[in-house]
Amino acid sequence: MTTFMKIRMRETQIIVPIQVFAFEELSQEDRELIDIAKAMTETSYSPYSHFQVGAALRLRDGQIFRGSNQENAAYPSGLCAERTAFFAASANAPEVPPVAIAIAAQTGGQFLEDLVAPCGNCRQALLEAEARFKQPIRVLLYGTKNVYVVPSIRDLLPLTFDGSALP
Numbered sequence: 001m002t003t004f005m006k007i008r009m010r011e012t013q014i015i016v017p018i019q020v021f022a023f024e025e026l027s028q029e030d031r032e033l034i035d036i037a038k039a040m041t042e043t044s045y046s047p048y049s050h051f052q053v054g055a056a057l058r059l060r061d062g063q064i065f066r067g068s069n070q071e072n073a074a075y076p077s078g079l080c081a082e083r084t085a086f087f088a089a090s091a092n093a094p095e096v097p098p099v100a101i102a103i104a105a106q107t108g109g110q111f112l113e114d115l116v117a118p119c120g121n122c123r124q125a126l127l128e129a130e131a132r133f134k135q136p137i138r139v140l141l142y143g144t145k146n147v148y149v150v151p152s153i154r155d156l157l158p159l160t161f162d163g164s165a166l167p
């Protein structure tokens with residue numbers, strides 16, 4: 001027999017702030033970052049998914065690191081565009097905080113109409129940089145219709161797990 005416990009429920013909600021822009025409404029800096037992410041889709045190695053993703057990560061000192069998805073016949077050995085860019089930045093400019101990342105994707109010769117959003121692993125990887133440098137990373141998600149701008153990775157990954165939970 002099932003026993004139901006009467007518990008007092010409280011509900012809470014997490015709201016994700018997202019700004020929606022037409023490409024032309026963005027600042028020159030943001031447009032530049034998106035243009036690089038779009039160009040980087042051309043360097044994607046994606047013979048399995050045919051889904052070409054490009055990423056561009058701007059650091060606080062103005063450097064921009066680039067990435068594209070790199071697939072492998074052993075599927076899990078591949079890497080997303082965002083982490084390719086972020087790990088390159090972290091390896092080559094380890095002390096400089098990232099401040100913004102732009103992501104674009106195309107398939108079948110067309111950029112996606114709607115945004116492409118980073119996968120959970122990429123969000124977690126980038127969260128490490130936000131936590132480490134105590135600096136939000138703005139996320140620019142490109143679609144041909146609109147560009148979605150999220151103020152931080154933390155906003156995209158609510159109830160985060162980071163190093164502060166570890167002893």
Ligand code: THU
Pocket residue numbers: 046049051053068069070071078079080081082103116117118119122
């Ligand atoms: N991919 C990325 O590079 N970034 C994303 O945000 C989503 C997915 C890649 C992984 C794989 O090579 C292909 O897109 C299909 O999942």
